[in-house]
Amino acid sequence: MDPLTLGALVGISTILVLFSGVSVGIGLLIVSAIFLMIFDGFGSLELMPELLFGKLDSFALLSIPMFIIMGASISSTKAGADLYEALERWLTRVPGGLVISNLGACAMFAAMSGSSPATCAAIGKMGIPEMLKRGYPPTIATGSIAAGGTLGILIPPSITMIVYGIATETSIGRLFLAGVMPGLLLVSLFMAWSIYATWKSGARKDLQQRVYSWKEKFEILPRVIPFLVIIAGVLYSMYGGIATPSETAAVGAMLCLVISIIVYKLLNPKDLWAILRDSTKESVMILFIIAAAGVFSYMLSSLFITQSIAEWISNLDINRWVLMGLINVFLLVAGFFLPPVAVILMVAPILLPVIVTAGFDPIWFAVILTINMEIGLISPPVGLNLYVINGIAPDIPLKTILIGSLPFVACMVIAIILISLFPGIATWLPEVLMGKAI
């Protein structure tokens, strides 16, 4: 059979299997097994455990459970509340100060947790009730947190970036740096929209502002220091040449566990087990998808599907920006249904050669891809963050949360356009700090 037809058949089968409700990792193994068995013979099945083990046999993967522990331990403490309160006290006089504090807290929390749902939950628990109490419209209160939470997968450390780095053999250190400026751009766009929407809704004049004394403002600062220590520690060990991203992640995990125990008095073994249990659950889920995707990409490659699709797209002779537009639409649709990790692992091996041949920077593309995945996190039908917000604020209908999130989706699309027009937004920082990629 022609590899392209075979590729289409694999694509349709994968969609059918995954939409049946089977878990993503298992689904990828099923599709791989069926096609390997039919086209490479029954004997090829015995390669599967070896391939799966081989995919996991990498030191780089260590960073995934480590950063997840870091996020889980921070999320289980009052850290989010402290961060939120500190920013609120300092930014209270800024117009729309509370929503700005929330978005700032989301960005900072994302820098520690690397997880979108965790960021949403940690800041939203405090932020949404407070914003509602002070007269902010529910759409802005919930939409801003849902969108702010998505920063978790863009601002370093980001699990999505690690997975992309592993799937495409791109430097994780560079990818992390590439996410910083676009992350700040997104926060700025989110803030600008929130201020405008608050002003336009007419709620601005009714907003109740609390005035804090200088004593109150300085009093809160020591509670934020642990965060700064973690961020500084992680950045120093990663970019100071002391440790690799995986090793840095382990240091971060250790620091966060120690801070949770000492500063936040998380001494109950049950609480510690909860951190480990949640981290294990998420890490195993992601690592299993990575391992299964390794078997899947072996199947694609051994049946010459990857090469044929890449060649076919390269021969299409269309403008590279049209190609990028089409890729974006495809990623957007995939992100509506699948978790970011699965999308990256399934499409990166096919898309990367196409991207590079079309003259795009793989680091820049990682940022574009991640923002696309962020849109999926606040769009139906999956929209994980929408459900997290719905869980925190059950009184607000899901529809209101969704309507509130839509303008932030528009902000993300604007960010994609801006980063496409000015790729330096993503590539400048890694080039300045780490030199040009070879």
Add this chain to the structure above:
Amino acid sequence: MTNDITENLPDEVIEKPFLIRVILALSTLAGWCSASMILIAVFITCQMIFVRSVFNQSTIWQTETVIYLVIAATLIGLPFVQKVRGHVNVDLIPLLLPMRVRYFLAIFTLLISALIVAVMFWYGLEYWHIALKKNWVSDTVMEVPLWIPYSALPIGFGLFFLQLMADFFSLILKIESPFGLGDK
């Protein structure tokens, strides 16, 4: 997408048969083992950075040990993650289906999952057995006998198979709802 098992139990809680309870306990134990391995990996990595940067010592065993620990944690953690419904899936179609069709689809997905996991268990066992029989070792200074890390394949997939079977019988016996979705 993921569902907390405790939130989606049917209203009428039926007591689980002994065998299912044993499998659930095994999966929980596997979860403990997996979590401990990840935690040990954190400590070893930190120790490695410390001895390398402070004492300028070479780090021979740490990297390899940590890699094998994370692999084992992943494979042995599979049944636990299945038990707590942590394996992410696309539940859009099941949600749209009527309860009865959803029930049959859940049976189908559990059986097909169990089948592929059984295949992985069988060939994983074979792979482990070859490594043991031929005394394969890693091509590093440590020369780790590879049957040790490879044992995670049959153990992990074997326990994962049992957990899928426990889920299957829980569904048949109406202890659990299809896809853990309740009456949504």
